[in-house]
């Protein structure tokens with residue numbers, strides 16, 4: 001099979017070819033059945049080192065199953081999987097130490113202080129990050145002495161992330177990381193994730209927040225019925241990059257809209273009809289949420 005040249009990190013997974021040893025995660029023909037139902041049904045996926053990859057999909061699509069197989073927590077029925085070059089079914093302690101896992105359920109109920117929890121976690125690793133630096137990175141320095149159970153929901157999630165990264169993982173799994181965050185906390189969390197990317201951490205993110213995927217991910221993959229419907233950069237998925245723009249404005253007291261492939265020319269013509277500003281002018285393209293809902297709808 002020939003591959004089309006693409007920018008690094010954009011090559012599609014190649015069904016039928018062996019797993020890519022250079023990839024952070026390489027999956028070929030993955031199948032996982034529960035009874036006679038396939039939760040994952042022949043999945044091919046490569047996640048490049050250093051990228052943030054968002055795995056999207058409706059409830060029950062197979063995201064958690066896929067991620068837990070990659071983490072070594074679930075077995076598989078068929079297919080090949082390599083995570084940092086190792087089959088997760090046979091991953092030992094050294095391999096596990098290179099993974100960071102931020103689960104949905106927090107670790108915040110402890111009687112230990114935030115710093116004690118982090119120091120305890122750091123002690124499991126050969127080359128951990130300095131717990132105080134991690135607290136700074138996640139914005140919890142002021143809570144270092146607080147007991148886990150006294151933290152707010154958003155602070156607990158930050159603590160979860162801190163626990164996930166203190167071992168200096170090369171690959172970080174983030175499962176619904178910002179559920180329950182207020183808008184400001186989400187923005188702060190996003191900037192934390194970007195800082196981790198700059199430090200070279202590969203991240204696999206599962207989220208139901210499409211704006212989050214759009215903000216953070218280098219590529220997104222849409223999973224439906226245990227198969228990948230599409231993998232692309234967020235701006236191109238579902239034909240977004242070439243979809244017509246929708247121009248809307250107010251004229252004669254009514255809201256007008258028009259679809260056009262040449263919005264610049266359209267707006268120029270429109271501008272010529274009005275003496276000043278075009279009232280309430282807006283130009284939009286389909287959002288990631290628009291195309292995602294269409295893709296999911298087409299497959300249900």
Ligand SMILES: Nc1ncnc2c1ncn2[C@@H]1O[C@H](COP(=O)(O)OP(=O)(O)OP(=O)(O)O)[C@@H](O)[C@H]1O
Nearest residue numbers: 034035038039057058059060061062063064065066
């Ligand atoms: N331990 C299990 N036993 C039986 N069926 C399971 C088990 N775990 C998952 N399933 C089924 O496999 C399918 C995929 O589940 P999975 O948890 O991977 O989906 P998901 O994409 O992570 O969903 P969500 O967005 O709701 O977390 C679902 O139909 C689910 O009911």
